Amino acid sequence: MKQVFSILFIAFLSINSFAQTTWNADPAHSQVTFEITHLTIADIKGNFNKSEGSIAASKEDFSDAQYQIFIDVPSKETGVENEG
Template sequence: MATTKWSIDPTHSEIGFKVKHMMFTNVSGKFGTYDATITTEGNDFENAAIEFSADIASVDTANADRDGHLRSADFFDAESNPKLTFKASSFKKIDDGDYEIVGDLTIKGVSKEVKFPVEFSGIMTDPWGNTKVGLSIEGKINRKDWGLNWNSALETGGVLVGEEVRLNIELQFAKQA
């Protein structure tokens, strides 16, 4: 069977995250510049090869000072580590529409295996005749696992920035000719 390449449609995708601030509210952010590809056998997504990268310089939390701090050596160290990457080692169907993705997430030069549930929307054709597929990924990581350790203690106890990062990723891919 022929392999099929799928490229990300950045107009209809979003790479989002949330982190607790002062232990009681969430600060949301996203990456504005990223790339992802999927390679499948025909239109079968089981065992698809999936790769993703995001430009650290494109991190956006709607606050320029905070974004600059995130790009600094305190967090992502964008100068030395300009991209975060993910390469799937497994993409398997759990049941209709539900998949599980496993792979290596590399941030700041540190690679760790992660596992996330994936909602697979199925394959559809848009009004212009393009074959599309959608994936929704939600999961959690601990930022300290990748050396993103900066924090500040609060006078009232606790810390300024939570360790848990919640991911909210919406991906739309277009089948390549």
């Protein structure tokens, strides 16, 4: 019985150490913003209303992290009329 327990324990540690964890951006607490300079005299700030993002990593130090972000460009908003 002790040997079976040891094998199961090692198997659990192996699975756990290679498990990948994924964190998704919470839309209510995340934003994608930008700032551009127009004709070197005015700074225009804006944001994208629709975006998604995630980070996946299996190492604690994030050395193998993979980042993904998707931005819906037509959802941009600057507050400037005729932003086209």
